[in-house]
Amino acid sequence: MNSPWPQAPLLSAILGWGYFLAWSASFWPQLVINYRRKSVDGLSLDFLAYNIVGFSCYSVYTLSFYFSSSVQQEFKRRNDGRENLVATNDVVFAIHAWALTIATGLQAVRYRRRRHSLSGFAKLVLAAFFASTVLMLGWTVDEPVTGALDLVYFLGSWKLVMSLIKYIPQMWVNFRDKSTEGWSIHNILLDSTGGILSLTQLFLDAWI
Numbered sequence: 001m002n003s004p005w006p007q008a009p010l011l012s013a014i015l016g017w018g019y020f021l022a023w024s025a026s027f028w029p030q031l032v033i034n035y036r037r038k039s040v041d042g043l044s045l046d047f048l049a050y051n052i053v054g055f056s057c058y059s060v061y062t063l064s065f066y067f068s069s070s071v072q073q074e075f076k077r078r079n080d081g082r083e084n085l086v087a088t089n090d091v092v093f094a095i096h097a098w099a100l101t102i103a104t105g106l107q108a109v110r111y112r113r114r115r116h117s118l119s120g121f122a123k124l125v126l127a128a129f130f131a132s133t134v135l136m137l138g139w140t141v142d143e144p145v146t147g148a149l150d151l152v153y154f155l156g157s158w159k160l161v162m163s164l165i166k167y168i169p170q171m172w173v174n175f176r177d178k179s180t181e182g183w184s185i186h187n188i189l190l191d192s193t194g195g196i197l198s199l200t201q202l203f204l205d206a207w208i
Contacts, residue, residue, distance in 0.1 A: 012204050013087075019197035020089040026190035027100035033184050034107045042182015045108060046122040046169035052105050053129055054162030055098045057155040062086055062094040064152045074149040085205055119169065129158055 034040050040048075064071045065086040075084050108116075118126075136154045140147035167188070174180050 008204060008207070012201050015197050015201035015204065016087055016089045019194040019201065020093045022190045022197060023093055023194035024096050026187050026194065027097060027104070029184035029186040031100065031104055031107065033182065034104065034111060037182065038111055039113075039182065040108045040111045040116065041113070042173065042177065042179065043108070044169040044173045045112070045116060046119050047166050047173075048101070048105060048108055049118060049122055049126060050162040050166035050169075052101045053126065054159045054166065055094070055101045057159040057162070059094040059098045061152050061156045061159065062090050064148070066091050068148065071149050071152055074146060078149070085202075122169065125165070133158075 030043065034043070065075070065084045066088075072084065076082065133154075136151055140151045143150075170183060174183060
């Protein structure tokens with residue numbers, strides 16, 4: 001079907017690379033702050049753990065849709081032949097985001113103090129993630145054709161969960177310390193900008 005607006009695909013591509021740049025840039029200020037201070041005081045380790053798990057899930061999700069022919073074909077079968085909307089910028093962002101969250105995690109290992117640890121709630125969330133993932137992997141082995149896409153959806157759902165809860169522990173740390181020292185506000189500003197651009201692209205792609 002022809003697009004009602006011929007320039008829409010170009011605008012969609014611009015929005016895609018726009019959110020890629022905004023989201024990608026959002027990871028760097030925190031890395032720089034940690035390195036300059038030689039400390040992760042002020043940064044919630046719960047937030048960091050959720051980010052690592054979330055972007056690990058997102059990377060598998062994105063790479064599967066982009067490179068796996070079995071996932072692509074099963075998606076088309078379930079969606080009346082429609083192609084999935086994962087684009088090159090999604091793949092580049094996923095790999096970049098995962099690498100930088102891991103780098104920030106390594107900083108936390110290097111710089112954290114003894115009192116700096118995961119909360120009990122975060123440990124429960126992570127335990128639930130790993131336990132449910134093991135169960136889902138077992139299902140995928142039993143149903144290799146349809147199970148692969150279900151596993152990808154499952155990991156995508158966990159990415160959503162992590163995105164919804166990850167800022168809560170950081171808000172608590174800021175409130176407890178009555179300070180945002182050690183936390184980069186650019187993170188959330190660029191993250192929000194990327195989110196707006198991404199949603200705009202999704203609505204535009206659905207329209208065209």
